[in-house]
Amino acid sequence: MKGPVEPFKIKMVEHVGMPDEKRRIAAIREAGYNTFLLKSEDVFIDLLTDSGTSAMSDYQWSGMLLGDEAYAGAKNFYHLEKSVQDVLGYKYLVPTHQGRGAEHLMYSHLVKPGQIVPRNMYFTTSKLHVELPGGKMVDTIIDEAHDPENEYPFKGNVDFKKLQAYIDNFGLDKIAFVNVEMNCNMSGGQPVSMQNLRELRKICNEYQLKIIFDATRSSENAYFIREREKGYESTPIIDILREMMSYSDGCIYSAKKDCLVNIGGFLATNDNDIFEATRNMVVVYEGLHTYGGMAGRDMEAVARGLREGAQYEYLKYRINQVRYLGDLLKDEGVPIVKPIGGHGVFINALKFLPHLEREQWPAQTLSAAIYEDSAVRSMERGAVSKGRDKETGENIFPALELVRLTIPRRVYTNSHMEYTAESVIRLFEKRETIRGLKMVYEPEYLRFFQARFEKL
Numbered sequence: 001m002k003g004p005v006e007p008f009k010i011k012m013v014e015h016v017g018m019p020d021e022k023r024r025i026a027a028i029r030e031a032g033y034n035t036f037l038l039k040s041e042d043v044f045i046d047l048l049t050d051s052g053t054s055a056m057s058d059y060q061w062s063g064m065l066l067g068d069e070a071y072a073g074a075k076n077f078y079h080l081e082k083s084v085q086d087v088l089g090y091k092y093l094v095p096t097h098q099g100r101g102a103e104h105l106m107y108s109h110l111v112k113p114g115q116i117v118p119r120n121m122y123f124t125t126s127k128l129h130v131e132l133p134g135g136k137m138v139d140t141i142i143d144e145a146h147d148p149e150n151e152y153p154f155k156g157n158v159d160f161k162k163l164q165a166y167i168d169n170f171g172l173d174k175i176a177f178v179n180v181e182m183n184c185n186m187s188g189g190q191p192v193s194m195q196n197l198r199e200l201r202k203i204c205n206e207y208q209l210k211i212i213f214d215a216t217r218s219s220e221n222a223y224f225i226r227e228r229e230k231g232y233e234s235t236p237i238i239d240i241l242r243e244m245m246s247y248s249d250g251c252i253y254s255a256k257k258d259c260l261v262n263i264g265g266f267l268a269t270n271d272n273d274i275f276e277a278t279r280n281m282v283v284v285y286e287g288l289h290t291y292g293g294m295a296g297r298d299m300e301a302v303a304r305g306l307r308e309g310a311q312y313e314y315l316k317y318r319i320n321q322v323r324y325l326g327d328l329l330k331d332e333g334v335p336i337v338k339p340i341g342g343h344g345v346f347i348n349a350l351k352f353l354p355h356l357e358r359e360q361w362p363a364q365t366l367s368a369a370i371y372e373d374s375a376v377r378s379m380e381r382g383a384v385s386k387g388r389d390k391e392t393g394e395n396i397f398p399a400l401e402l403v404r405l406t407i408p409r410r411v412y413t414n415s416h417m418e419y420t421a422e423s424v425i426r427l428f429e430k431r432e433t434i435r436g437l438k439m440v441y442e443p444e445y446l447r448f449f450q451a452r453f454e455k456l
């Protein structure tokens with residue numbers, strides 16, 4: 001087996017050091033066994049996240065020099081607006097500093113206290129920005145998504161029976177809008193099918209419910225549609241994207257993923273009311289509506305990156321590099337979420353460390369152990385990320401307790417994938433020796449970022 005050939009050549013490199021075993025053990029202890037609290041200097045291969053960690057192209061970097069840093073009406077805003085119109089097909093654009101800025105504007109406008117937001121599966125910042133104005137996000141994803149072994153090709157799909165039950169039980173007034181995340185992160189980077197989106201639009205039209213996409217990984221989702229859905233085998237990615245978006249009333253978008261930039265975000269919509277309201281609020285929280293917290297140069301990089309990230313040859317390499325790492329692990333029996341997702345490989349920590357209790361945080365434990373072994377930084381995506389029930393205050397233990405090896409775009413080579421796989425396989429072979437963790441500090445919001453642990 002070998003990895004996909006990279007469709008680029010490397011013109012600049014960044015040196016990375018390898019901390020020795022003594023330093024690794026000390027570093028992860030000092031970080032409270034939370035990989036978010038490690039210093040980047042102590043990391044050899046950083047698979048914490050694909051967010052803002054991409055390598056920009058020479059075309060993007062040259063665009064950075066063309067930043068028009070006017071307070072109002074910078075030309076880069078209009079370039080970005082044109083990219084969003086061309087690639088995603090939305091009419092209106094509101095730029096924000098990153099994705100959560102867009103979530104804040106969109107969700108605080110649409111959510112009234114006591115309302116629910118059905119979404120295929122929650123994402124951390126999305127859930128919080130629905131809760132802050134008094135709403136509640138409820139998972140509406142198909143059952144297959146909760147089973148890491150299930151090979152269903154579209155494990156991001158919305159379950160219409162679950163959606164109908166929310167409509168019946170809560171009543172239409174209590175539903176703020178329906179939210180769909182493209183290439184659903186928390187279920188393992190799993191796509192939503194075009195057919196699912198099309199049918200959802202029909203249902204929501206009947207009930208006059210708005211559909212808002214979290215389109216953050218929509219380009220990677222579009223690649224999977226082309227790969228797996230009948231009728232799209234040779235459709236250009238941009239045509240697929242435009243059809244996907246046509247089934248929504250608007251989207252929020254973190255440009256830090258599929259747009260191949262280090263910072264940026266926006267919301268986009270065809271809905272006049274949403275546009276009016278959010279364009280007004282952006283001035284309060286982000287900046288004027290023609291920059292929204294981004295510098296002119298950042299907007300140029302996003303404008304160019306949105307187009308580059310939707311190129312078929314690039315996406316093919318991207319998705320297949322992730323798959324390469326996943327296959328290396330799968331072939332040695334390491335339990336991973338199947339099918340292999342778009343932006344990372346998700347290890348099933350409950351199966352990897354079956355001897356640990358849920359409250360010994362298996363995914364957190366495994367993520368710390370991987371760092372200790374090889375200075376590869378991964379992330380917990382399980383009960384620590386999920387947090388506590390808002391009403392009862394109890395820990396929620398989701399079916400998926402995962403460690404995410406997230407692959408930055410265009411940054412690491414296939415031999416980095418091999419190094420990572422060797423470390424995980426080494427740990428898998430001595431998995432009974434791995435001890436669990438105890439949480440010793442828990443912040444109130446998004447606890448996974450700052451929580452601290454001790455070894456049991």
Ligand SMILES: *Cc1c(COP(=O)(O)O)cnc(C)c1O
Nearest residue numbers: 098099100123125214216254256
């Ligand atoms: C990253 C992300 C966000 C939040 O965006 P930021 O740019 O990190 O603020 C929202 N939704 C999804 C699906 C994401 O992956």
